[in-house]
Amino acid sequence: MKTLVIVSHPEIENSMVQNFLKASCAGLEEVTWHVLPSILDVAFEQAQLKTHDRIILQFPLYWYAAPASLKNWLDTVLTGDFAFNGSQPLAGKEFGLVVSTGIAAKHFQAGGSEQATMSEILRPYELVARKLGMTYLTPFVIHQLGYWSETAKQLLVVDYQRYLSQQNFTLTDKVAWFQAQLAQRQAVAEDEAQQQQLVLIGEQLAEQSELLTDLNWQVQMIRQEEGEG
Amino acid sequence: MKTLVIVSHPEIENSMVQNFLKASCAGLEEVTWHVLPSILDVAFEQAQLKTHDRIILQFPLYWYAAPASLKNWLDTVLTGDFAFNGSQPLAGKEFGLVVSTGIAAKHFQAGGSEQATMSEILRPYELVARKLGMTYLTPFVIHQLGYWSETAKQLLVVDYQRYLSQQNFTLTDKVAWFQAQLAQRQAVAEDEAQQQQLVLIGEQLAEQSELLTDLNWQVQMIRQEEGEG
Structure with a gap:
């Protein structure tokens, strides 16, 4: 099983979370780490999607969604003709999300300060997966990594690796x-x-x-x- | 009451809906029509938000969200320091959405081909309004304008004008x-x-x-x- 991790972050070099995740998956052979470039090569992006089985969108949550670069990727790469009119080249593949946020998990519920669950917030991506005929994986959400203990971070490495590469x-x-x-x-x-x-x-x-x-x-x-x- | 309409559309000149809406609000004195430029002047955008009472985000629905240019606007203009840390310059103002889609209304419900309601799909924007301390107006959604009769379109002009300029x-x-x-x-x-x-x-x-x-x-x-x- 080949996994494509599409990373969207406007300041990726300075991101503690993204550096941590990149280091975490360094040893995994079947994983392609792909940071979105500022100018997209649509044909390349589409070809890459076809040759992988699990597609992961990885990003920090800004204003309850992915950064603009990922939205641009969705709008530009997933054209109707490529994605769902006629053949459905991505149907049957898996669609995962790795989302980081600086807000604690407890705030994402009714009565919490964010007033909404992550499932609700990420629902548009679930609908994208559905439209593409893909299987939506439970999102992998990382809250406030800066506060984690070393032991917790070590377990996170394992969980993250499994999210990327475990078959089922x-x-x-x-x-x-x-x-x-x-x-x-x-x-x-x-x-x-x-x-x-x-x-x-x-x-x-x-x-x-x-x-x-x-x-x-x-x-x-x-x-x-x-x-x- | 002053209204700011922020329009995001990658091909606005060719958009039948956007041309129609622009013509519809031409006579309204208290309405500022603002098409997002490719390069944002953050200070200008922030100042404009402060001098208006009702802020409308207007866009076609692409992949269950606004186009990338509007996400870029959210990420760039609504910085934490401007929008919610310390003073809340937009609190108490109104926040509206004018959303167009080529998919019929009946598909946006449980059992419909889109499997989700517009309220669910637009929930992240509702959360943005909440975070800013703004009042979220019921979204103004236009389905398949291309198929509308002339009479229906005339009524739409009135409804749209009211959405922009009616006090309550x-x-x-x-x-x-x-x-x-x-x-x-x-x-x-x-x-x-x-x-x-x-x-x-x-x-x-x-x-x-x-x-x-x-x-x-x-x-x-x-x-x-x-x-x-």
Whole structure:
């Protein structure tokens, strides 16, 4: 699965969030990092969309929407003829959003100072995905990264990498994704001790995963019996 | 009351809707028609906002939002320092939207092909108005103007003029607005016959308006008695 990350930010060099996210996905082979240039090559942009399976729009939230450069990209690249009249070259692909904001999560709800949920605010993008015949992924929203602890940021790296590269968002695929990551790290592990530790984590993960499969099976059986009873 | 109409359209000369709306408001003295230039003079834009009471953003709906030039205007002109940190120079003013679309109204509802209402789609603008402390007016949406009859278009001129220049949107103000328009026309009427006709319309309007006031009064009395009973 190939992922295209389209980044829109008017001052990207100075953006702590964008620098953090760029560093976070540096090791991912199947991910194309694409910062929107000031002058768009429409044919190139359209071709790139066709050769990727998951399209991510990544931006800071300004006035409840993406910056103007991303709107310009939507208006210019996604022409009716390319996107939905006739063939639908993007249909069936996935459409994700990575949105950063300096406002705390608690404000985005009824009664909060923003009075609206992120789902409501980002609804126009959901409608874009729908129009293109794409699957809308749950937006990946990062609130106030500046205040996060180092541990929280490390977990964010993993979550972000999964958002970009995990095939599906089921638990089975999550486990598979982690196992693939472990195998990759094992291959480049520096000493034997480190390698053994990674093997151990892999084994534990496999064990837990089997246990979970068993539990799921039992839950299904109980439900079936209840249904019959 | 002074109204500022901020128009965003990438090909405004060729836009039938924008040409129609421009012609429709040509006679209105208190209305400033402002097409967004490609390079913004931020200080001028901010000053203009301060000297008007009703701010209208007017645009065609592209990908469920305004064109990029309006987003650029929002991002550039409405800086935090100008708009909401410290003093709130736009608080208390009115915020309206004039939105055109080539898609029929019936599609903007649950089960319609667009799957969302205009209220949902335009919600981010409602949130902008809220953030600025402005009163959000019900959006003025024009669907598929190309298919309208001449009569319908004539009524649209009146509705659009009212949206721009009617003080409040109560029935009393509606009548007052029509009476002011009639007086203005009487002053420039070409012959006596035309003038007499306008006087007649004015008298009828006043009569109907009095009748309506009486009826409203009676309804209030009935409600009061019911409340007491």
